Amino acid sequence: MNTEDDHPELAPILRRIPPEWGRNIEIGPGWHSILVDLDKVLAEVDPDYVVHQIKEEGGDLDFRFDSGHTDRYQQMRALVRAAEQRASHLCEECGKTGVLHRSRDGAVRRLCVECAAAAQQGYQAVSSDLETRAALYRVAQQAAALHRLLTSLPPDASRRISAGEMDRVSQLASHALWASTADLHERGEYAYAKQVVARAAELAAGEEAP
Ligand SMILES: [Zn+2]
Known part of the structure; x- marks a missing residue:
């Protein structure tokens, strides 16, 4: 081979x-x-x-x-x-983003969802750290966008949002950013952080699809 x-x-x-x-x-x-x-x-x-x-x-x-x-x-x-x-972080078959999968016979390989299904060996994802981080990165992005929206409200609308509510949105944005990529940056794992951002972009594209 x-x-x-x-x-x-x-x-x-x-x-x-x-x-x-x-x-x-x-x-x-x-x-x-x-x-x-x-x-x-x-x-x-x-x-x-x-x-x-x-x-x-x-x-x-x-x-x-x-x-x-x-x-x-x-x-x-x-x-x-x-x-x-x-x-x-990459599928061994196609080079796209991949996570650990285990087959029904116990074989462990790093694969993307498509290649895992194509193998027809009952592969199931066993490690989803990348997926978890990507999902949290989406939360960080959305919370930051919501915070921007809240800070640009017209005065009458703004008065109906409390400072505490603003704070919680801001805290959610920074907490989700830390749990998704900021901790990786602090540890110098820049390549993995990039993978998380790329996977989050894939998720975002999926969210927009009908
Ligand atoms: Zn693949």
Whole structure:
């Protein structure tokens, strides 16, 4: 599976695996572009780095490599971690936003809703942190919009809204923002925060659809 003939974009990475280890990359096509990007940045640090194994483990990307330059290893490890983190929010089959799913036989994979259904193996979402955060981000957006509306009311209408009510809308907006993305920004997880915002935009598009 995943030989050079099937996936020519992976050929440069496959050639980094020592032949005696078996030149396989056992991950779905949705993550291939992550590997191609990762290979480019790793090669800039060490053009001769070696790949030991690339596989999917429990719905996550597992990328094992080595470098002859021990002084560069930590820098490379950080690049690998960033790529693995990127994969941890994307469908392994198509590359769209994905969450962990478990099949009726207990197999765990990171998939989007469409690919989970297409597999016809009874996949059910098991982790919905992304969905939870995206839904809360929608609340933050709507509460902020409501707050803007309230502050721009004509005086007669404004008099009928109490300061306490204004405050609660404002508190809801900041609380929902914190629970959806602000905590991620504080922890430096910018890529994941972006995924939350992207998923929230998908949800917003769905809300507008008839
Ligand atoms: Zn998919």
